[in-house]
Amino acid sequence: MAKVSATSASALHCPLVTASGRSAPNRDDERPKKRSHYYHLAPRIVSKFSNWSSEAAAGEVVVWRERGAFAATSPAVEGASGEEIRTGERRRRGRRGATKRPQMDTARGVACLLVAVICLSCAAAASARSPAARMNRHLKRFNKPAVKSIEMRPNYHPEGLYDESKSNVASNSNEEKPKVQLWHQNGRCPKDTVPIRRTKKDDLLRASSMRRYGRKGHTTANPMSVNPTMLNEGGHQHAIAYVQGDKYYGAKATINVWEPKIEQPNEFSLSQLWILGGSFGEDLNSIEAGWQVSPDLYGDNNTRLFTYWTSDAYQATGCYNMLCSGFIQINSEIAMGASIFPTSSYSGSQYDISLLIWKDPKEGNWWMQFGKDYVLGYWPSFLFSYLADSASMIEWGGEVVNSQPDGVHTSTQMGSGHFPEEGFSKASYFKNIQVVDSTNNLKAPKGLGTFTEQSNCYDVQNGNNAEWGTYFYYGGPGRSSSCA
Structure with missing residues (x-):
């Protein structure tokens, strides 16, 4: 299993969250404030x-x-x-x-x-x-998210009533656990605090707009689109597997982790799962989580763990990670936006991460779990309209931004940068994909479909076996002799 890290201790800070469910001021606020020299000028x-x-x-x-x-x-x-x-x-x-x-x-x-x-x-x-x-106002808002009250744990888990033993499931497992993060070498967050990646001025300066910093454009793939080419109006392309036609209360997947090459700084490549509600118009609700490489957002080409949400089709609501009020983190070990290491290599060692998102049937909040050990946090139910009830579609797969540099298709890679037919250790995969049904149980998806806008650039192929359950390979190199 891949591990999660942060590039440096200075890139993280640890806001206090009390066990009683109340937030407390950031410890930076407790330091004496330096009085402005203007006060000394005024009699x-x-x-x-x-x-x-x-x-x-x-x-x-x-x-x-x-x-x-x-x-x-x-x-x-x-x-x-x-x-x-x-x-x-x-x-x-x-x-x-x-x-x-x-x-x-x-x-x-x-x-x-x-x-x-x-x-x-x-x-x-x-x-x-x-x-x-x-x-400075934007930096203060990003680095001190406002949270008045929080849930400290979910009431239910898709494998049964949630209890403290869930956080210790992997303690009896031989599977490698993502305990060590690079930022831990310089210390850890104190008890009752959570790690948050610090937003710096350079991050805002890279953004095309401070108002849009940390937000996507309209990017969700609509497999039912009569004219799929319209989906690339915003420069986004996908290779996904999906289910629809039922009520869904969560999804799970094990995702192969790579470090795809990005051609332009304003492009990205990601692999994630989508929890969707509503139509693909202006009322779309979406909860998303996975890994991504985004030079524009993070300032480097590292593969990073991320979350995203929107309640209005990416227009005015939602953001990545903790860059706005929305996702509430409760875990002190895993930092959203932190680097994932190591990553897979072509014909070499393979690494993956496991993600689970589910709806608590009692409180209605959508919870996220990383691996077997870490319940990271949740999206409150009041953020959403359609997802306040259930999801109507689940998607798993890859997405890239194609800015068409010099009028041709980008060479930004999806997944491993290789087509699905190359198979294990060469093409990227999702395995053991499941959905959470109305009884709060995990089950294999029925009627799994696949979709891509340009299969000659990025493709997807699904399958099923006893070891991997329902799975698919996906990805591609982008621009090539067959993809111009």
């Missing part, structure tokens, strides 16, 4: 009728004085050097001068304060509109 006068405290100063550094004294933070105000100015300490200048001079000083101070406030307001408004400020 503040505490009148003799006020009763200010340092907390009431809203972050400004106010030199505290006793009640009835002036205080300020800027030398621009007389008395800001620290001396207290009390009634009766000034030299008498006659009845008229004794009352006029303090009033004039106070007026000057108020005028200075108003000018400073106006200047700071203008500067703050300009700063808030700057590209850097917008980027």
